[in-house]
Amino acid sequence: MIQAAYDLLIGPFVEFEFMRRALIGSFALTLGAAPIGVFLLLRRMSLVGDAMAHAILPGAAIGYLVAGLSLGAMTVGGLVAGCLVAVLAGVVTRNTLLREDASLASFYIISLALGVTLVSLKGSNIDLLHVLFGSVLALDDNTLLLLASISTLTLFVVAFIYRPLVLECVDPGFLRSVSGAGAAIHLVFLCLVVINLIGGFHAMGTLLAVGMLMLPAIAARFWCSGVATMIGVSLLIGMASSVIGLVLSYHAGLATGPTIILAAGAIYIVSLLIGPHGGLIRQFAPQRHLEA
Template identity: 50%
Template sequence: MSLYDLAIAPFQDFVFMRRALAAVFALALGSAPLGVLLTLRRMSLAGDALAHAVLPGVAVAFIVFGLSLPALSIGGFLAGVLVVLAAVWVSRYTDLKEDASFAAGYLVALAAGVLLISSHGTQIDLLHILFGNILGVDRVGLVLVTGVSSVTLVGLALFYRAFLLESFDPAYLRSITGGGGLFQFLFLMLVVANLVAAFQVMGTLMAVGLMMLPAVSARLWHAMLPAQLLNAALQALLAGYAGLLLSYHFDQPSGPVIVMCSGALYALSLLLAPQGWRGRRKAHLHAEAVAQGHLHHDHEHHSHLH
């Protein structure tokens, strides 16, 4: 089998593969940079929490409208917004931090969503919603995913400085704009929108994979934020492309395979990146060599004095 048959022919021959590739590329470009900003805010688990938080809204929409993508998306987005508002309210008016309130909210939401879908649908419906069906993306789904990705990139370009200030020094942002809470809410809405767009492709359990794994991995390679954003997007694109090919050739579910490919890139980063094992070991050995050189120099200097 030639390289063309392995890497290009599936997308050349099948429309559903081309749509799946376009959808996963759009998700990669929109969600991976958001993941970098989430890690910057020390909110890595908030993405996972919000991915599960959309499930009750999806479940209610499924019960009322069936497998209607617009209805499922609206229901999921509204559920995510409610969880965000609840988490912000809890962190502001109680002693709980945002991460704790997000964790409590997503556990309840996940359980409620699974129960609702299980009691009103089939096992296949539940599996599609939990794990997605990227090879079944239709024209409407592709428009939704690309639209959310486009809005996300425009939003990041317009509010980049505000999002950074809100991450590093929210008190200063509020002092100069009076709207720090607004920018936090806008950022979390972009996260929710991307997770809602991802759920029909990756499923609610896998949706956060392309958002967080490339972002965490990128931080091991670069100290500068723009480089992290670019690295995360490139890793997400590569994982999406490789995952689709592997799932096609080995007849495996696409969402989990894409996440596993992203996990493989993360593992390589842990070993090879400057902030990973090899880089830290090299820096440690260099520090030891410098220290030994200083000791040897001090010993010679001491001997010369005597």
């Protein structure tokens, strides 16, 4: 029994280095993604992550055209493209009658079209697969280091801007009336989204990068109220999904990145059903009301 559990859960990680690397990589990813995902969710920007993930593509493609499948070039390219879209969208939103969703939608779709055009300029299919689906089972030292740096930076910056960030979510009008920092805070936050997406991009690919950002955070909403606890729960859910996804993909021979996201998806469905804060079962089978 114990042996079986060992073989199932621990064995793969003891036996293969690439599994250990994948585990560490996904944990690092989760560590940064948890607070970012929670704030995206609370700011009703759940789909913005998706948009930004597409916006990164042309930068990564230019990096790839210049330097081939190089970690540094693709990272820097993606960073520049993502932040450029974020800044442009922010400028348009604050100076025209367009809301943020519209300005972001227009820039990211331009960016995506540009990216696809660039990738197809020098299209060998294997590389394209890396771009689309990532390579969580082939994380080298540099990529691991990048993922760890991203999560470290994210945690420190979020800790630093936590108060204005919360205020920007709850009562942006009030923040504007007492401080001019709102726009800057928003921009810093979007840049954090971009670097976390780039981390996700290397591990999970552009299509699923946003998965580790949003699914654990959304699932966490059903388990607690309070921003800090949500970040904690979201972190636990992300780590659990990583372990489950890796083990499952190892034993069943499934593509790893998508399996990890599917594991997070499964946890989300369970949370949706039985979560104590607004879960479906609670709503359809209400408990008796209290005395006062």
